[in-house]
Amino acid sequence: MTLFDLTGKVAVVTGSTRGIGEAIVHRFAEHGAKVVVSSRKADACDKVAAEINAEHPGQAIALPCNISSKPALQALVDAANAAWGKIDILVCNAAVNPYFGPSKDLPDDALDKIMASNVKSNLWLCHMVLPQMVARRDGSIMIVSSIGGLRGSAVLGAYGLSKAADFQLARNLAVEYGQHNVRINCIAPGLVKTDFARALWENPEILKRSTAHAPLRRIGEPDEIAGAAVFLAGKAGAFMTGQQIVIDGGTTIA
Secondary structure: OHHHOOOOOEEEEEOOOOHHHHHHHHHHHHOOOEEEEEOOOHHHHHHHHHHHHHHOOOOEEEOOOOOOOHHHHHHHHHHHHHHHOOOOEEEEOOOOOOOOOOHHHOOHHHHHHHHHHHHHHHHHHHHHHHHHHHHHOOEEEEEEOOHHHOOOOOOOHHHHHHHHHHHHHHHHHHHHHHHHOEEEEEEEEOOEOOOOOHHHHOOHHHHHHHHOOOOOOOOEOOHHHHHHHHHHHOHHHOOOOOOEEEEOOOHHHO
């Protein structure tokens, strides 16, 4: 149990009111961490934090944040530090994908939004928490990327571009901050049953095509991604940095 014990740790998880992010905050709390539940909508944050506190009293707070705003991200970090004195674990999970279609029709504003929210905001947020991790010589940062960053796509090209950039962001930061015992990794899920990916699994025909060649012949559940975050957050993942953990039911190897 000590390999996965997060007692005494404080974790900030963006986009944590549904899907993968929600599963991660629940599992972090289950393993002893205090968690900051964050997404754009305050009521959604309050709901998830209340559910966690019902099972693990006093281990969750709700701090709404729009990741596209640099001042809002700084306010999130400041409030988390004020509440619990530190941030040991950061999970950059929030992301957007406002466009589904061929790259030739991709609007400039959609591309700008995708890159700003999925890459630039992660860079901002990482650098807002890194100084304290360096000072303590301890910290784990995770960026939730996607197998979209490993494969070409005729309809999700810009999203995949942003997720490929996240892999490189993790590698760059891992090289810069490894000397301070701070680890930065990516988690790369395949198709998971979340609201974010609803367009890819709600339609039976699309779902059939998406899973036809995957060895496990199914899509994933959010909780099946959360375990990797627990691993990377604790002692079990202490020697891993700059890497990407692919969790996709075997899609990328088939």
